Each structure stands twice: as C-alpha cells, then as structure tokens.
Amino acid sequence: MDLCDLPAHELTARLKAGAVTAADIVTSTLRRIDAVDGPAPSADPAAPDRDTPGLHAYISLQRERALGRAAALDAQLARGENPGPLAGVPLSVKDIFCVAGTPSTAGSRMLANFVAPYTATPVARLEQAGAIVIGKANLDEYAYGSSNESTAFQPSPRNPWDPTRVPGGSSGGSGVSVAAGEAALSIGTDTAGSIRQPAAFCGVVGVKPTYGRVSRYGLIAFGSSLDCPGPLARTVRDAAQALTVMSGPDPHDATAAAAPVPDFTEALEAGVKGLRLGLSPDYVRIRYPDPQTGAIQDTEIDPDVKRALLDAAQRLAAAGAEIVEDVPMPNTPLGIPAYFVISRVEAASNLHRFDGVKYGYRTPAAVADLRALYRRSRAEAFGPEPKLRILMGMYVSGAQYAKQYYQRALRVRTLIRRDFEAVFDPAGRHRLHALLTPTTPTTAFPLGAVYGDSVLMQYADLLAVNANHAGVPALSFPGGLDSHGLPIGLQLFGPDWSEATLFRAAAAFERLTAGDAWRAAQPKGVTAAA
Amino acid sequence: MSDEITPELFNYLVELAALELTPEEGEYLRGQLNNQLKAIRELERIPVPDDVPAAARGVPYPAALRPALRADVPRPSDLADAIRGQAPDTDDGYFVVPEIPHTDLGTGA
Numbered sequence: 001m002d003l004c005d006l007p008a009h010e011l012t013a014r015l016k017a018g019a020v021t022a023a024d025i026v027t028s029t030l031r032r033i034d035a036v037d038g039p040a041p042s043a044d045p046a047a048p049d050r051d052t053p054g055l056h057a058y059i060s061l062q063r064e065r066a067l068g069r070a071a072a073l074d075a076q077l078a079r080g081e082n083p084g085p086l087a088g089v090p091l092s093v094k095d096i097f098c099v100a101g102t103p104s105t106a107g108s109r110m111l112a113n114f115v116a117p118y119t120a121t122p123v124a125r126l127e128q129a130g131a132i133v134i135g136k137a138n139l140d141e142y143a144y145g146s147s148n149e150s151t152a153f154q155p156s157p158r159n160p161w162d163p164t165r166v167p168g169g170s171s172g173g174s175g176v177s178v179a180a181g182e183a184a185l186s187i188g189t190d191t192a193g194s195i196r197q198p199a200a201f202c203g204v205v206g207v208k209p210t211y212g213r214v215s216r217y218g219l220i221a222f223g224s225s226l227d228c229p230g231p232l233a234r235t236v237r238d239a240a241q242a243l244t245v246m247s248g249p250d251p252h253d254a255t256a257a258a259a260p261v262p263d264f265t266e267a268l269e270a271g272v273k274g275l276r277l278g279l280s281p282d283y284v285r286i287r288y289p290d291p292q293t294g295a296i297q298d299t300e301i302d303p304d305v306k307r308a309l310l311d312a313a314q315r316l317a318a319a320g321a322e323i324v325e326d327v328p329m330p331n332t333p334l335g336i337p338a339y340f341v342i343s344r345v346e347a348a349s350n351l352h353r354f355d356g357v358k359y360g361y362r363t364p365a366a367v368a369d370l371r372a373l374y375r376r377s378r379a380e381a382f383g384p385e386p387k388l389r390i391l392m393g394m395y396v397s398g399a400q401y402a403k404q405y406y407q408r409a410l411r412v413r414t415l416i417r418r419d420f421e422a423v424f425d426p427a428g429r430h431r432l433h434a435l436l437t438p439t440t441p442t443t444a445f446p447l448g449a450v451y452g453d454s455v456l457m458q459y460a461d462l463l464a465v466n467a468n469h470a471g472v473p474a475l476s477f478p479g480g481l482d483s484h485g486l487p488i489g490l491q492l493f494g495p496d497w498s499e500a501t502l503f504r505a506a507a508a509f510e511r512l513t514a515g516d517a518w519r520a521a522q523p524k525g526v527t528a529a530a
Numbered sequence: 531m532s533d534e535i536t537p538e539l540f541n542y543l544v545e546l547a548a549l550e551l552t553p554e555e556g557e558y559l560r561g562q563l564n565n566q567l568k569a570i571r572e573l574e575r576i577p578v579p580d581d582v583p584a585a586a587r588g589v590p591y592p593a594a595l596r597p598a599l600r601a602d603v604p605r606p607s608d609l610a611d612a613i614r615g616q617a618p619d620t621d622d623g624y625f626v627v628p629e630i631p632h633t634d635l636g637t638g639a
Contacts, residue, residue: 117612211589225587249597257595287572294568337572348547355548357625359616369629374548382549388559390547392566395535408573410584415576417588454562455569471588496589 003028008089008184008238012130015077015088022070022077022088022132029090029134030063032181036160036529041138041153043105043112049155055525056157057176059095060103061135066090069132085241087130092183094174095136096143097123097229098218106220107139107151110360110381120218121253122187122229122246129245134183137173143194143222144347144385146460148172149451152383158447159201160523161486165444168198168460174232175202180526185242186232191223192339193439193464195230196476200439200489203478203523205239205506206232208464210496211471212257214243215250223346226468236477236507240264243499259497267500268507273320275433275505277492278327278423279313283437287333288459301441301463304482309438312479312490315512316436316505327423327430331416335465336458338416341396341409342469348393351386354378388454417470424472424495433501438463439476439489467493475502477509481518533564 003011003025014020038054076083098104098116105111127133138157140150147166149156157172159165160180167176171188175198178186188195190208199206207230214229221227231242244264250256284306290297300306317323356362356377363376396405423430440463450457467474472493479490492502513519535543540560544551551559619626
C-alpha cells in the first residue's frame, strides 16, 4: 500500500505526528496519477483517441500549485502552527467548481478556455482546512449525465474496478480519483444522484447534504433548486470531516442556510442502538420505460444489490438498530418524470448565459449579426445533452404547456417531499431516523451500453433523485461486491439537517464489515497499472 | 401515436433556444425529446388534488434559517480585469459584438 492509498484522516495524523511531509503525500499521489490516469483528455473533437488506456479521472492537474501548497503546509508545521483538520489531504475538485487560476470547464467545449477568477466557497473552505487541490476531475458535460460519457473531454473516465465499465456520473472523475488513490478526497455535486451514484459504482462514500447545507457560490449552476455540493471519500470519517469543513452560511449565497453545523465526526462511534431504520418495497422494485418499446415496466432491482441491502439490514439489526419494514414511499417512481421537467427548466435558464460574448467559446466563423453569433457559438460548443436540456426546458415551461408539465411536476414534488415527511415524523407511524435503500438499481454498466438513450440514462438515478426533490440529506456507502466483483452502493436518507445520524449509521456498518473479504479487495484497474 | 413534438414545433424551439442543428442532430434530439415526454406522462398516472401546492424547492426555509441579506452597497473588487479578460473580444472595457439586429419602427424623420 502506498501513502496515497491511506484514508484522509490517517494522512493528516501522520503528517501532524511528523512521520511524513505534505510534499511526500502530494508526490505519492502524483506518482499514482502518472501510473494510472493516462494522457490528459482533450475537448478537440479531432484529437482524442477514445481507446487510450488509463482511468482518465482528471481534466487538468495542478502539479505546481499542489507542490507549492504542500511546501507552505510543511513550513506551517515547522513553525508549530496547526494546519487544519484536513492538513495534507490530496483533493480532487469536480470541474464544475471555480478554483482561482485553474481552467474550470464544466466538461464542455463552451468553457474549455475559461480560467476561473475566483474560488468556490466550499473549495476555499477545504483548502483553508489544509486540503491540497491536486486537479480538476472530469464530469458529464455541465453535470448532465449518469455515466460521465457525455463529457467533451475525451477519453471519459473509466471505472477502476473494471475499465470497460462506466464510473457513474456526473461526478465520475471524482469517484474514480478517490477509488484509485489519485486523491484521498473529492468534492462533487449532486442534482439527482451525481455524487452518490458514482460513489456507489466506484466503491466509495458519497454524501448529498441537505439542500442549503453547503454554499453553491462558485459552482457552475445546473438545477439551482436541486444542486448540492458534497464530499466523496474512502471512509465515512473522511466524508464527515470534509462536510464539517464545507458547511455553513455564506454571504455570497442566500440559499446557504444559517443552520447550526455540528462536528459530524463526533457521533461516528455512537453505534446504531436505538436507531429506527426503514426498508421500503418502493426502493426494491423499479418502474421505468422499456428502451425498445417505451412501455412502462415494473421489475425488481439487481438480485445482488437486493441481497446486499437485506444483508446490511440484518447486520445493523444485530448491532441494535430497529429495522422497520414495509415503509411506504409511494411517489418514488415519479421522481424521474418530475425531474425530466424541473431540472430541464432550471438547466435551460442557467444555460442562457453562455452566448459567446462575455466569456467562454465564440465561433470563429464570420456571422451576419449578434443573433447568428449566439446560435453558431452555442451550436458549436454545446454537446447533445445541453442542447437536449435547453429544448426540453423551453418546451415544458412554455406558456401553453407549463400547467400540464412544469406546474404539475412542481406539485408532484410536494407529494414526494410528503413521503419523506411522513416516515420521518417523530409522532408518525414509522418514526424513522433513516431510510435504508440501494443507491442504484444495478452496479456499474458497460461503456456505451446506455449512452445515447437519454431516457434510460436518466432512470439510472431513480433511487437517488428524490433526495434532491425533497431536499433531504442522503449518503451512499459501500455495501459489498456483486458476482462480477463490482461495488454495490447502499444509501441512507434522513430528515432535513440529520447528516450526523447518517454518518453514525454508515460508520457503524463500516466497523461491522471491517473484517469482510470484500473490504480487502482492490480495484483491478489500479493494481494492474500501479 | 403521433409525435408530440412535430418537426415544425421542434424548429420553433430550436429558434427560441438560440441553437442551430444539422439535420441528423435535429432528428436525434427530436426523437429523444419525444421519448422523454412519454416518461414525463407518468406524472398524469396519479391524481394530484387541487390543494397540493407547487414546491419550488424541497427544504422549507423558515426565517431562522434564512441568512440576513447583506447591505446592497457597491464594494470595490480587484477581479474586474480578470473577469473582463475572459471575454472573446473587448475594446476599452466594452464587449465587441457583431451588428445588433433591430427593427426599424419608422419613427425617424
């Protein structure tokens, strides 16, 4: 095991004890990246060879910046100063966040030449706590996708457990970098599962906090009422530490709530005794349109995933949790249909700012007038997903269609929220502290198997999306491996602002399974290359 | 069933969206939109009582959770040049664009 494979809290402990330097940690991480990541991806459609070997987690690396920060941190330690709770932790940043002086591309040709003039609040807070930005991680274009294949920067990231499969998305590079030792920690965003689904596919922990817990300042916006920045990490403790640092109000974002921020690492050892954890049949059966006929199908999730869920419930019960079965979440299947409407309206609105005038791509072609400049620049720089989302967003919010689509979707969103309120109500029938579900209906699917079918791709998020509609926190944690040796992700949903409870339950499961054989397995895409 | 988004409606949306598409791209995107609308129709599967309000977001924001708005006063920024420097074409602090289309309202002399 190399230094870069250690969890973040272990790295910081060794650094503070004087056993290693921050420069050692960064060097070990960069060496791993050089061994496994492959050549930098390109947004030039003529350039890339999509079959270039490597995991391709990063769009850009900040080697000099990282080594400079490491040297500064080592100097701080030499002076006897406390460098912070994440001192020396190598951090990958989903390239949807602005980081001053770095290319900040959103995975789009539109922003391939954009250099951020300022740093996003949650990234600045992680850096202030001692984390070291190693590079900007690849993602679906503008975070629109569930496989990372839609990025303009090709080759797209590969799953470290099986490089013929997708890492999930949209925070795919984040999941890959953490799973492969190319970072100990990542910051991603979650609009329908974009942190949790890649965390599940890559075998790491991913947290979508309560909406408003973390500032969105400096985040290139997708769905403004749904977007939540959050951490991906190899252990529950590391994710808890990162979220503690990132959270809290921000004068630059009026939606960053003034809710008290506990130290999320404090309750990690408390165990699950006394916790009421729910299992819902609505998270074991799924309803989605058949890719060929469009007919709605009702089917069970992957049997390996279901087995892992039930096994986890039994082990948590044996450790003292009270498992409540048959919890009704009747509006679960409506999450994706409502999301198809709400997220598209918000995305279309947010994408109007990209016009070839103020920043980003401008067509080099001679154009007759300003409108032609807008059209040509957007046509050349947006990939298929942004175009699709703009068109759908304009259609379902148009004056003559809004009542049928947008207004109805927003009212269904209320019903989805009520599902959660009912089962978390302390005076209600179920009185849950958390709902335990799978994160995804399947494990990682092969590259190219779904990409191009925008409906089926969206349904990859159907077990995750309702946390975004409802605003509640949700956490994905590794729950085992399937029969192909691919990671299975399990998920906990909780009431608003209850992240501490989710961390507590996930940490208990981590301890309960510490001796399991699957915990010792390493991603073969790393062991082969490194 | 005929497509909800016909080629004519699609072309109108493309114009509204300030895009232009190749015929192949247009055909693919129109097909995807119509497939997505089939999934969206699932929203009609359940009754939604009239008293169910629209939710613009999930988490309620009682006053105690809303941070106080800062005073609306101009503050100096040292980022102006870095921000303007991102523009594809500028001249003396102005964005340079091609001819801006206008409608002659016939009010001139």
